[in-house]
Amino acid sequence: xxxxxLADAAKQRARDAAARIAGSFAWLFDEYTSxxxxxxxxxxxxxxxxxxxxxxxxxxxxxxxRAQQALARGAAIPVANAMLAKNxxxxxxxxxVGHGELDLSELPKAAPDEIFKILDTLSDQMLAHIAxxxxxxEQMFAQYGPRRVPAIYVIVATGNIYEDVVQARAAASExxxxxxxxxxxxxxxxxxxPFGATTVGFGxxxxxxxNFRIMRVALDEISExxxxxxxxxxxxxxxxxxxxxxxxxxxxxxxxxxxxxxxxLFRDINPRxxxxxxxxxxxxxxxxxxxxQTGEDNYLTTSDAVEKAYTVTASQLLNEQFALLSGxxxxxxxxxxxxxxDPELPNSFSYELAHALLTRELFPEAPVKYMxxxxxASGNIFKTHLMDAMFNFIGQLTGQGVQLLGMMTEAIHTPxxxxxxxxxxxxxxxxxxxxxxxxxxxxxxxxxxxxxxNQVLNEAAEFLEGVAAEGLFAAMARGEFADIKRPETGGKxxxxxxxxxxxxxxxxxxxxxxxxxx
Numbered sequence: 001x002x003x004x005x006l007a008d009a010a011k012q013r014a015r016d017a018a019a020r021i022a023g024s025f026a027w028l029f030d031e032y033t034s035x036x037x038x039x040x041x042x043x044x045x046x047x048x049x050x051x052x053x054x055x056x057x058x059x060x061x062x063x064x065x066r067a068q069q070a071l072a073r074g075a076a077i078p079v080a081n082a083m084l085a086k087n088x089x090x091x092x093x094x095x096x097v098g099h100g101e102l103d104l105s106e107l108p109k110a111a112p113d114e115i116f117k118i119l120d121t122l123s124d125q126m127l128a129h130i131a132x133x134x135x136x137x138e139q140m141f142a143q144y145g146p147r148r149v150p151a152i153y154v155i156v157a158t159g160n161i162y163e164d165v166v167q168a169r170a171a172a173s174e175x176x177x178x179x180x181x182x183x184x185x186x187x188x189x190x191x192x193x194p195f196g197a198t199t200v201g202f203g204x205x206x207x208x209x210x211n212f213r214i215m216r217v218a219l220d221e222i223s224e225x226x227x228x229x230x231x232x233x234x235x236x237x238x239x240x241x242x243x244x245x246x247x248x249x250x251x252x253x254x255x256x257x258x259x260x261x262x263x264x265l266f267r268d269i270n271p272r273x274x275x276x277x278x279x280x281x282x283x284x285x286x287x288x289x290x291x292x293q294t295g296e297d298n299y300l301t302t303s304d305a306v307e308k309a310y311t312v313t314a315s316q317l318l319n320e321q322f323a324l325l326s327g328x329x330x331x332x333x334x335x336x337x338x339x340x341x342d343p344e345l346p347n348s349f350s351y352e353l354a355h356a357l358l359t360r361e362l363f364p365e366a367p368v369k370y371m372x373x374x375x376x377a378s379g380n381i382f383k384t385h386l387m388d389a390m391f392n393f394i395g396q397l398t399g400q401g402v403q404l405l406g407m408m409t410e411a412i413h414t415p416x417x418x419x420x421x422x423x424x425x426x427x428x429x430x431x432x433x434x435x436x437x438x439x440x441x442x443x444x445x446x447x448x449x450x451x452x453x454n455q456v457l458n459e460a461a462e463f464l465e466g467v468a469a470e471g472l473f474a475a476m477a478r479g480e481f482a483d484i485k486r487p488e489t490g491g492k493x494x495x496x497x498x499x500x501x502x503x504x505x506x507x508x509x510x511x512x513x514x515x516x517x518x
Contacts, residue, residue, distance in 0.1 A: 188238025
């Protein structure tokens with residue numbers, strides 16, 4: 001099997017430094033909560049819906065509690081108290097607050113044991129539902145067989161969920177294994193999740209629970225037709241990470257883009273806010289059996305893919321450690337990287353091979369996500385198609401977990417159905433043509449590819465040790481990742497982070513911590 005000869009000492013140094021960095025945020029995870037974490041608790045308690053103006057009811061309830069300076073204990077206790085006082089459901093509490101009929105601060109306080117009892121019941125019910133969805137996924141994979149490696153991952157992005165279903169069905173029929181519904185442009189900057197099915201979006205379709213349900217039903221139908229389980233992915237990033245993870249868990253999404261570093265660097269989300277949200281978000285994903293995906297590939301859109309290759313490796317190692325803190329197992333860590341070296345560079349293919357092998361071998365159990373060449377795609381569709389073929393060759397040769405297919409026209413327009421069909425045909429041909437080639441190849445220890453991979457690994461280890469010494473926030477403020485500067489107190493959403501008080505209670509955080517053995 002094609003393998004590198006990596007220095008064990010460098011691997012250990014890099015992982016140790018990444019673990020120190022991730023472990024340094026215990027103060028944030030233990031002592032703080034956020035607006036979206038509290039809204040997630042309400043969603044998991046069964047609250048959904050929106051006012052006529054579109055404002056979601058979880059936001060309405062949390063905003064009332066915040067205005068009353070009653071949110072530091074968490075949203076769960078006052079809502080459970082209202083359920084007892086009025087003898088109504090959590091949904092009815094939210095409806096009453098939304099219609100201006102209920103002020104949560106004016107209700108008499110029920111006995112604590114009664115409040116905890118009702119929260120225990122509600123949390124057990126929701127976690128049982130999520131566990132059933134996880135079991136359904138496992139049963140369907142058992143029935144249809146495991147996912148292909150690399151899995152063929154394609155994107156739909158019409159803005160209209162019903163048109164997305166048509167395109168998803170077509171892609172699955174052509175051979176796609178994973179359908180990614182791209183989220184509408186800038187949804188990550190919204191501090192709420194839109195409600196209901198949507199038919200208008202820019203550059204994608206809004207991530208809503210109803211849209212998740214519609215696509216899940218459609219993919220289950222096509223799975224039965226194709227006798228292959230077709231997986232569904234969306235985006236749990238931005239200002240609503242845990243809410244979207246909760247909706248994905250409820251509706252049985254299989255993968256979620258779930259990466260705080262991506263939000264910080266490329267969407268200017270406040271670092272404290274998104275790292276805190278990610279912690280709870282990934283706990284939900286871990287319990288639901290949802291495979292996370294990370295966005296290191298984006299680093300190479302703003303940094304040179306050769307000079308700054310080590311930042312991709314370093315971020316992968318950081319994401320691994322943050323994921324472990326939330327209970328994500330290695331086999332559910334879809335760590336990201338990309339095929340983005342200038343094709344005019346001599347030995348560009350050898351560089352890409354070294355980097356792909358390095359990722360694959362550092363994370364042998366992870367279904368790593370390999371992104372296609374887009375930075376240097378142009379109007380020359382034939383060259384772009386050839387670059388995609390080289391990318392597919394490396395993906396198969398190195399055993400990547402997920403192959404996000406490139407489209408030959410993506411530098412010109414939103415790809416048509418025929419463009420996606422050609423991309424899938426390209427990947428299927430390459431995967432079949434070289435499926436066993438790696439078993440016949442080996443690398444000499446002093447080969448250029450080995451030397452390059454070890455160079456990047458050593459640079460990543462040195463870089464992570466420096467970040468561990470100065471702190472992740474300081475490193476990001478200086479632009480050490482992706483050449484983008486993001487200060488600790490900058491970006492969007494910091495005002496939604498607040499310290500828990502002594503009586504804080506989140507029934508789902510407590511139970512997930514226990515269930516995941518954290």
